[in-house]
Structure formats: structure tokens, C-alpha cells
Amino acid sequence: MIRRTHPALSAWAWLVYAFLYLPIIVLVVFSFNDSRFGATWAGFTTKWYGVLFARADVREALVHTLEIALISTLVSTVLGTLVGLGLWRYTLRFRTALTGLLVLPIVVPDVVMGVSLLMFYSFVRQGLERAGWSFDNGFWTVLLAHVTFQISYVALTVRSRLAGYGPELEEAARDLGASGWESFRRIILPLAMPGVLAGALLAFTLSLDDFVVTYFTSGSGFSTLPVLIYTNVKRGVTPDINALSALLVLVTVVAIVAANALLRPRRGA
């Protein structure tokens, strides 16, 4: 529906867009600024990118970030897809409670989720120590935490993808002689696939982006890029962190444009 847009409305919209992009542009510009203290322009340089790539802690954090994001996305996509399918497939007595459980990780402030997991891990550790076992917070505690907040997003994306289809779809497949597994693999899963992929993409980005939950569950010896950026920012702004941020912005833009091209509906819009 196209109606007249008032010039004031257009002007307002462009102001909001300018507001949204100003910091991102400033960040990218300053990552090329040849000055140790970024407020004034001292000429163009790419040296901060060199400084960045020479940092071992940055390389290590990058590897951790990707490992956590890939594995947690894999696990949460399987679990979340199954939950989404179950929500769609069955009439459930506790549907409201289940919806509540799924909505919880999305709406509860991440600081609450982070500290409750921190205490949970400490509680479990105390129990295990009595049995002579022990573990440190790090890769595994972060991985388990990430899967926890990702499951809901995948489940709800898959469920809403299937929302338009009724159970008769599967009945028809069964009538035509398909086994339960066959109808799942050949009918249901292909239909759910766009939802599964979108859910996985969302889960992956959430993992890459997460700072708060990782911060509380990672312990002292393990960091991901967001945690590394945080500790660096707390120590004072440095130009190589501008360069790192600019690179992450670039990765985001490329990923979103690619996802948009992939998920674009075939006919029209």
C-alpha cells in the first residue's frame, strides 16, 4: 500500500537512519586514523589492522568465538528443531507452560541468566568436588550456556514456519504408504527447512554477539571476542580495537546481505 508520505516524515526517517549509522561510520573512519588517541584526525593509516593481527590474544579469542558459535548452533538447532516440531505436531496439555519456558530465555535480562548460570556451575562444582571431580569455567560452561539461550529462538522459528500446515499433511503421507520416519524425512523436514536455517542463522549470530552470558560463565582464562573487546574498552580506548570492531561490522554486513539474498522469496516481494 503506497500512500502519500509527508516530507516531514521522510526527513524524520532519514535523521533516524543517520543516527543509526553515525557511530558505525565513525568507528570505521577512526580505525584508519594515524593517531594513538583517536579524537583528532592525523592522517590515513592501515597500521592498526597490522597491530591487531599481530595480537595472539585476539587470534585466540577469534578461534574460541567461532568454536563456541559453530558447536552451540549445531546442538541448539537439533534440539530446537525437535521442540518446534513437537509444538506443531502434538496437542499439549501444558502448552502455555511450555511456551512460557521457551519465552523465558528471550525475555529474561541476560545479566540474570548469566549470574544464575555462574551460581549453578559453582553449586555443581561444589557437589562434584566432594566426589573427587572438578572442572573450571571455560569452553564447556560457555558452550552449555549458549545452547540454553539459542534453543528457544530455533524452536519458535521452526514452529512459526510450520504454523500454516495442519496434521492432515502427515496423515496423507501415511495414507500413501510412508512410514513415520519417511514422512518426517521427505515431507515435514523439507517444509520446515527454511525455518530451521533461519533459526540456525539467528542462533549463530546470537552466539557471536553474546557478551553478558559469556562474561559471567567463562571464568578468567577463556575469552571470546566480545569479552576481549569489553576488557580492552575498560582499560581505555585503543585504535586496534577500532580496527577489530570495524572488521566485525564488515562481517555482519556481508552475512546479512548474503542471508537476505538467500532467503528472498522467489516471486515478487
Next chain:
Amino acid sequence: MLTLRRFFATLGPGVLWLAVFLIVPALVMLGYSFLTRTDLAQVGGPWTLESWGRVFGYDALFQEWTGDNVRVLWRSVWVATLSTALCVLMGYPLAFYIARQDARRKNLLLLLLIIPFWTNFLIRVYAWILILRPFDLVPSLTATLLGMVYAFVPFFVLPVYSSVEKIDWRLLEAAEDLGAPPVRAFLSAVFPQTLPGLVAGILLTFIPALGTFVVSDILGGAKTALVGNLIQNQFGQAGDWPYGSALSFLLMGAVLLGLWAYARVAGQKGLEELV
């Protein structure tokens, strides 16, 4: 029909996972809030209401009421409300602007909105240091507010946009035909249709604004601490887990209460559409 076998083949693993890593930690947190700090980041008995007293401003050590924590809670609510109001002011017209473009431009504008939304939260907040530092605005409450509005405005625009998309514009034409002046026509024929998106957008802005510690930590400084900072501090320097637990539970309770109220009004479908 959902048999036990089918339950474990579909919903089971995910539900069990959430029970172990979401519900049990919440219960552990509730338990810790009734204990006391023994040593740095250590908790022990006996069971006490001390932390809950502190949350509401009662100091057990000096046996008196102090306003400090309550002031932080009040400031958090106030800052979240103000930043949400600014998001409404900025985002509501924007949603209309986007919805009224042709399909191609609409997609482009949505994409431009989603790019900052999906860009790392920390980086977006951090970038404001670069802009505000020359004006001597970091740290300050103004900077915190600005950072919050900036970080949360896409959360607001997207649900409002999906409401605006569904508007039946014939109602507006009918109102105009019946002689309603533009403002009146808008308020009675358009505005009510955007209410579901508006409420969802306000919730999606207010909740993270109430709970964040990152924005106020990076842009606000110690004098403008919010409840999120207070919680973070209990698990960092202060090392007082019981008090931090009680604060977290209060924050979670406030959010759940708001959602429960929303679910009562919008129904389960509304709750599912929120996310």
C-alpha cells in the same frame, strides 16, 4: 497423541535441557538469596532474609533504612522509561515511513535497520565513546540514555512496522469521508490498529533497558549505576552473591510480571508473536 516415547523423540531433549540449565539455575539463585556471604564469593548458612531486606533498603548491619539501593532501582526504572519514550518518538514515525514505500525500497530500508541491530551490541555502544568523548560527555547519564536509545530503537521499530504493514487503510478513508480532521482520523482509525505492535515494541525496549549493565557501564560511570551494574558488582568486586541473587530475582520478577500482564491482554498468541 503424545506418548512418552514420542515426547523423548521430539520435545523431550530440549525441554530437559531448559529445565537443567534454566529452571535449576533459577532455583539455585533463589536459594542463594537466602544465604549470607561468608568469604569473597562464598556463601553459607544460616538461612536469612538479610539480602532481601537490603534489596528494599534495610541495612541489617546498622539496623536502619538507607535509600541507596532503592535510589538505584528508581533510577533504573526512570532511565528505562525515558529511553523507551525516546524510542517511541523516534521509531513510531519511522515504522510508518518504511511501511509506505514500494516493495523494493521497503526491503532496502528494513535491511538498513537490521544491520545495526545485528552488529555486535558492545561495539555499537563502544562507538559512542568515540563520538561523545570530544564533548566531554563520557561518562554521564546523558550518554547512557543516548546509548540505550541507539541500541534499542531497532527492537522497537520492527514490531511496530509489522503492525503498520497490516493496517486496513480503508478505515482512514472512511473516517476522512465522514469529515474527521486528520488528527482525529489518525487517532480513531489508524492508531488503534498499531497498538499490538506498539505494546510489543515498548516491552522489547523497556525490558532490555531495565536489565542492561553494558551501556551504563561503558557510557555511564559509577555515579549513574543502574540495577544491572549493581548486580554485576555483586558478582565482581563486591563478591556478595546472596545480595546479587536477591537483586536478580527482583529484576526477573518485574519482567515476568510485565509479561504476565501482557499475556493477559494479548493472549498466548500475542506472547508467541512477541518473540
